[in-house]
Amino acid sequence: MPAAISAEEDRNDVDRVLAGEVQAFEGIVRRWQGPLVNMAWRYCRDRGRAEDMAQEAFLRAWRGLAGWRRESSFSTWLFALAANVFRSELQRFPAVNVPLEDVAEPAVPATQHEGLAGKQSDESVRRAVLALPHRYREPVVLYYFHEMDVAAASRTMGLPEGTVKARLARGRELLRKRFPHLNQQNTPQLRSTLRPKKEVLQ
Amino acid sequence: MKPNAKPATDYDAAHDAIDRTLAAEEELIPSSGFLAATMERVRDEAACPKPIPFPWLRAMPGMVLAAAVLVWCGFELAQVGLKSVQEISFAQAHLTAVDIHALEPAGWVAIALVASMLSWLFARRLAGRSGLL
Numbered sequence: 001m002p003a004a005i006s007a008e009e010d011r012n013d014v015d016r017v018l019a020g021e022v023q024a025f026e027g028i029v030r031r032w033q034g035p036l037v038n039m040a041w042r043y044c045r046d047r048g049r050a051e052d053m054a055q056e057a058f059l060r061a062w063r064g065l066a067g068w069r070r071e072s073s074f075s076t077w078l079f080a081l082a083a084n085v086f087r088s089e090l091q092r093f094p095a096v097n098v099p100l101e102d103v104a105e106p107a108v109p110a111t112q113h114e115g116l117a118g119k120q121s122d123e124s125v126r127r128a129v130l131a132l133p134h135r136y137r138e139p140v141v142l143y144y145f146h147e148m149d150v151a152a153a154s155r156t157m158g159l160p161e162g163t164v165k166a167r168l169a170r171g172r173e174l175l176r177k178r179f180p181h182l183n184q185q186n187t188p189q190l191r192s193t194l195r196p197k198k199e200v201l202q
Numbered sequence: 203m204k205p206n207a208k209p210a211t212d213y214d215a216a217h218d219a220i221d222r223t224l225a226a227e228e229e230l231i232p233s234s235g236f237l238a239a240t241m242e243r244v245r246d247e248a249a250c251p252k253p254i255p256f257p258w259l260r261a262m263p264g265m266v267l268a269a270a271v272l273v274w275c276g277f278e279l280a281q282v283g284l285k286s287v288q289e290i291s292f293a294q295a296h297l298t299a300v301d302i303h304a305l306e307p308a309g310w311v312a313i314a315l316v317a318s319m320l321s322w323l324f325a326r327r328l329a330g331r332s333g334l335l
Contacts, residue, residue, distance in 0.1 A: 022248045029240050037232040051233060055240045062244050125223045144224040175220050 006031075010074035017065055029058055032075075036082055042141045043086045044095040045130060053089050057082035072155070079156040083142065095130050128178055129171075136171030139164045 009027060016024035036057055040050035061081055068077045129140050139153060143164070146152035154164040 022245060025244055026237065026241050029237055029244075033232045033236055033240070034229070037236065038230050041230050042227070047230065050230070051236055054232070055236070055243065058240050059243055059247065062247065122223045122226075125220060126227065129224065140224070144221075144227070148221070148225060172220055179220070 007073055007075075011070075014065055014068060014074065017062075025062055028061070032058075032078060035075075036078070039079070039082060039142075039145050040086055042129075042145050043090060045127060046095065049095075053086050054082070056089065057085040060085055076152075076155050079152075080158060083138070083156050087138065125175065125179060128175055132171050132174055136167050136174060139167040140171040140175075143168050 009031065013024045013027040017028075033054065036054040037050055040053040040057070041047065044050055044053065057078075061078055064081065068074060129137060132140060138157060142153035142156050143150060146156070150161055150164055150168070153168075154161045157164060
């Protein structure tokens with residue numbers, strides 16, 4: 001993800017845009033479209049809407065480019081701005097109105113094809129994140145978007161790490177209570193796809 | 203606890219399963235037209251003339267005048283109010299039933315104003331909490 005993206009290229013493109021070269025913004029969009037669309041997708045789980053929200057975030061970045069004070073990296077600034085955009089968009093038109101208790105729990109895999117059951121189960125858990133109360137939802141979304149990096153998630157949210165950790169723990173606890181049998185269902189098949197953990201909570 | 207370590211309890215296993223599920227999400231590739239569409243919006247925005255800044259210099263005399271009138275009105279009102287209060291408290295120490303009857307609507311107006319003010323503050327507080335303000 002963003003680690004591979006050159007900070008130098010970002011700085012150059014920003015300088016060129018600020019000097020009046022509109023076309024230089026294309027480099028920024030090209031490099032960051034993937035991360036921003038994926039981030040928006042995790043906020044709403046609707047592809048079309050995710051692209052609209054990411055586009056809006058780019059537009060806001062274009063308008064506020066002069067406001068990047070270069071104390072933090074461009075990615076930190078961009079993600080924080082995007083999170084603000086996504087948050088306000090979802091406040092205007094929420095992604096889901098289903099309470100957490102109403103999110104369907106996956107069926108027992110033995111009765112179905114295992115692969116399909118696993119996929120359904122994963123999707124149920126991911127959708128359940130959107131049904132979490134607002135204060136726990138965003139830390140969960142951003143923590144996993146930033147590959148389990150609490151510091152990055154807290155920078156994006158503009159909150160202290162301790163606050164993010166506490167909300168994250170509560171959010172995960174709510175998910176665990178909602179899906180008590182999850183560990184028995186999809187542990188083996190998902191183990192192979194696990195990314196390296198940067199920080200483990202609890 | 204390491205990511206691939208065997209979970210100690212059901213509790214840990216459930217957390218591990220949630221971690222695995224949410225961390226192992228597939229990457230979404232933006233649609234082919236996303237870059238072009240975004241740049242088109244950016245170009246449109248760049249082509250738009252910049253908003254005209256508010257003419258503070260021209261508006262200044264008018265604003266100063268308005269402020270002065272407001273201050274003068276406030277001063278006059280305070281003077282009249284003070285005079286009335288003094289008259290009530292000293293010259294007419296005992297209010298007659300007629301006076302009380304005349305003051306009753308004013309009391310209701312004051313209560314309505316306070317209620318409006320409180321509901322406005324409450325609504326503002328709610329809106330602020332939800333991030334609207």
